[in-house]
Amino acid sequence: MGILRRSVLEAHSGGGRRWRIPPHADYGLVLILSMLFLGVICQQNGEGGGGGGITSTDQNSLQIVPAARNRVYQRALGKSSVFTCSANVEVPDRLTEFKWWWPDGKAIEPTDTSEGYYDETRVEIMRDEPQTLTLLFTSIQEQDLGKYRCTALYANSQKLETDFTLRAYVPITFEDAPINQYAVKGQDYKVKCRVQADPEPQVDWKKDHRVLNNSDHFVMDKDGVVIRGVTEADEGVYTCRVRVTSMGTVEERHIQVEVHELPVLTSEPEVLEGVEAESITFSCTASGKPAPEYEWVNHRKQDLRVLERHTVDKYKGTLQIDGIKREDAGVYTCTAKNTAGYVTMKSTLNVITKPVIEEFKNITTQVNGNAILQCRASGDPAPSIRFHKDSNREPFSAQGPQHDSRIVVEQRTQGRETTATIRISDVLRTDDGLYNCIASNQRTKTELLGHITVEYPPTFANTPMKEAWSWNGHPANVTCLAEGIPNATISWFIEGSPERPVDGNMANIKQIGLQSLSSLEVQPIDRSLYGFYKCVATNKLGTAEHRVQLKEAREPGPVLEAILTTKTATTITYKIVGPVNDGGLPVKSFVAQYREDRASWDEHKLKSWPVDQQLFTIENLEPQRTYFVRFAAENEVGLGVWSKERPEITPRRSAPESPTIQNEVNGVAITAYPDKFELIWRVPPDNGEKITAFEISYVPVRNLTVDKGNQAEYQWDPVGPKTVEQKALGEPRHTLRNLAPGTYYRVEIVAENSIGKSAPASIIIKTAAVPGGSHSGYDLIKGETPGVDNLPMMIVILVAAVFVILFLVDISCYRINQTGIIWMVSNRMCNKKKSRESLVKPNDGTIQEKRPLNDGSVDPAEKEYEEIGPKTNGNGTNGNGNTPSHIAYTHHPHPKDSEV
Ligand SMILES: *[C@@H]1O[C@H](CO)[C@@H](O)[C@H](O)[C@H]1NC(C)=O
Ligand SMILES: *[C@@H]1O[C@H](CO)[C@@H](O)[C@H](O)[C@H]1NC(C)=O
Ligand SMILES: *[C@@H]1O[C@H](CO)[C@@H](O)[C@H](O)[C@H]1NC(C)=O
Ligand SMILES: *[C@@H]1O[C@H](CO)[C@@H](O)[C@H](O)[C@H]1NC(C)=O
Ligand SMILES: *[C@@H]1O[C@H](CO)[C@@H](O)[C@H](O)[C@H]1NC(C)=O
Secondary structure, three states, X not given: OHHHHHHHHHHXXXXXXXXXXXXXXXXXXXXXXXXXXXXXXXXXXXXXXXOOOHHHHHOOEEEEEOOOHHHEEEEEOOOOEEEEEEEEOOOHHHEEEEEEEOOOOOXXXXXXXXXXXXXXXXXXXXXXXXXXXXXXXXXXXXXXXXEEEEEEEEOOOEEEEEEEEEEEEEEEEEEEOOOEEEEEOOOOEEEEOEEEEEOOOEEEEEEOOEEOOOOOXXXXXXXXXXXXXXXXXXXXXXXXXXXXXXXXXXEEEEEEEEEEEEEEEOOOOOEEEEEOOOOEEEOOOEEEEOOOEEEEEOOOOOEOOOOOOEEEOOOOOOEEEOOOOHHHOEEEEEEEEEOOEEEEEEEEEEEEEEEEEEEEOOEEEEOOOOEEEEEEEEEEOXXXXXXXXXXXXXXXXXXXXXOOOOEEEEEEEEOOEEEEEEEEOXXXXXXXXXXXXXXXXXXXXXXXXXXXXXXXXXXXXXXXOOEEEEXXXXXXXXXXXXXXXXXXXXXXXXXXXXXXXXXXXXOOEEEEOOEOEEEXXXXXXXXXXXXXXXXXXXXXXXXXXXXXXXXXOOOOOOOOEEEEEEEOOOOEEEEEEOOOOOOOOOOOEEEEEEEEOOOOHHHOEEEEEEOXXXXXXXXXXXXXXXXXXXXXXXXXXXXXXXXXXXXXXXXXXXXXOXXXXXXXXXXXXXXXXXXXXXXXXXXXXXXXXXXXXXEEEEEEEEEEEEEEOOEEEEEEXXXXXXXXXXXXXXXXXXXXXXXXXXXXXXXXXXXXXXOXXXXXEEEEEEOOOOOOOOOOHHHHHHHHHHHHHOXXXXXXXXXXXXXXXXXXXXXXXXXXXXXOHHHHHHHHHHHHHOOHHHHHHHHHHHHHHHHHHHHHHHHHHHHHHHHHHHHHHHHHHOOOOOOOHHHHHHOOOOHHHHHO
């Protein structure tokens, strides 16, 4: 302004005094001039060009918003854009005919639709304010380009107009440039980057941020880079950079190129033999990148992933075929496939069919004849056949344990079929039986049973019965068993003169069974029916006879001898020697009759025992009595004659007999447990007084060898105290506990009644040793003996132990509570030696020490609470000046406070 003013002044001074301007006027002029000058500058800097110019400020006009140089606008095709025609008038309401015009001169007529869209939505016209009219392109197309005009009429008289030119460019567009691309190793690959842009763009390439030059390996093309002979090193990020210099635009695309490899087979084609009805697995593997997936098809080109009985693992490449059928034989093709390509492999399945036995007939032959058993079987491949007898798995062959010169096995094969024969000459009865025909190929076999029946004439070789017994008209069976193939038919004859055949009409004879096993049930009501019966067995090969005698049975003869074995006050026991003559039937039992001497036989008592017993005891007798006893044997027929009676005097009442120890003992009883033993016994006769208890005792013993001349004996010597236990009546068993392991004990048992104790029964036992135990129980007991015996010594030890405990208690009292005897003693000693200070000082010290500890631990916390309390209040009422910053922050939630 200063310069302007000076130049004006100079002009003024230079121009003479014509225009003399008073100082005030001078200033006003300068102001006006400067404003004018500014206006010009503004005019030139503004969107001046063709339209409004100076007039726009003064006159009514139209302007395009946004402003652009020469009102030419470059817009991207396909993009939307908006242009506003803005009227510069005083009274916008006086604007009429406010319109936009297409480049071809047609008005852009607002089609009256309620939605407010116009002209097929290519453009939209909006009048947000009275002085503006907006033209909006939704997507600029090529046909939209050109010069658009905006016109209006102001106050019905003044025409206003402006225009703008819409031009277009094609922005950089990647048309075919996927960001992930896959090249195949060994092949050529073009990294695609096809771009559209107008004006024509320039393209350059980088790989992994390094500039890529045209070379033999990389050949730049318009729409990409060709990589010749791709290697793994070509993997990486390729950057395709596109520039349009004239537009100043640039775009980049980063393309990840992965190098894939074609699948290469790593497994060999297979030729497998599958057995009919079984399963088989083919495998197929290939390398490649990415890892290939697998498919299998059969010779009928069926996709085996979906075919029943077939299982394909598409990741592992296996093909499993289940329940193989004959028609599955053929070629199977595996395809390993990945994005780079595929490879195929052909494997072959041969199906081995299970042999089928076509014929294996049962045959019948005769003893001493010949037998030919034939087995015919087919299969693929033709099977081989062997035989064995069902009872022996060893097959028949020219050698081996089954070798038998009578037996010849032959076999011949024709095509798919094999026929084998087993030929037996001089057939024996033992050749009868089931024979197995086994038809097999390498992998599978089929078996079938056939039968050789060997016929032979009847024989009674296994009939045991030579005689049968009856008595008093009791029915008895006369039986014979005839073996023979075919089964023999049996007829019976009663021997005598004349011999009579048995027929169905006989009153007292009944035939049961007509074949093989037959019995005659005879009721010999009359002596003539005792005698010989003849059994005749017949089949087509011959006849055989067998005789059975039916005899009359009687009571047994007298008992040979009854030997007295033991006698107690209440029992007598005998050993009985049976009768010489059993009367034809076995003796069932022995019977004793006995009576007291004063009584008659009418008042006798009876006792009977089964015959298989060893000893026969008469019980519940009275002591000191005389009994007469006699014996007889008994069989099915009845009681035999009585033996001569014999007197027997029972002893008087006395202590019981010895119990009998029942534990199974063979020398020394070894126990199952290291510490216990269960004694089992039989209750003995009580000798007239009831047994009241059993006394069981045990003592550890040692095996002592005593030399007695040339033969050494050993005896058991006690090595410890004896333990005695009582067992009341009840179960005759008792468990000894707390025994030492691996130790011999002598265990004794005595029965007791009111008269006294029985003689002891004894047993030596040895307890089980504890595994790893270093000493035997015998040592243990030895070690224990002094402890147990030496009572005074034990008392001394006890008293000493009590003293030690008391001393320890006193020491702890002295240390912890300053009481007790030691404390008192030491206290007195100290009192004499040390002054009072030494006693007081530590007391003071402890009190002083305690105080600060308390202050330090409790007071700071209280202080904190005190500080926080009043200051939170202070925030509300008083100023913040005193508040520490951290509290101030925490208690400033309200923005008002911080503003204040
Ligand atoms: C490509 O060529 C330029 C100049 O021609 C050179 O500077 C650059 O090193 C080359 N780049 C490669 C990767 O060879
Ligand atoms: C042969 O005998 C066996 C056993 O008796 C029987 O299981 C089989 O069916 C018979 N075979 C023929 C062909 O009759
Ligand atoms: C004789 O044998 C038949 C058949 O085995 C049987 O039913 C019958 O009871 C027997 N008779 C006698 C007295 O044993
Ligand atoms: C032959 O006898 C046996 C045993 O007695 C019997 O099991 C079988 O059925 C009989 N056979 C015939 C053909 O009667
Ligand atoms: C007792 O000792 C002798 C000799 O030492 C030995 O032969 C005998 O077998 C031992 N008896 C038992 C039951 O251990």
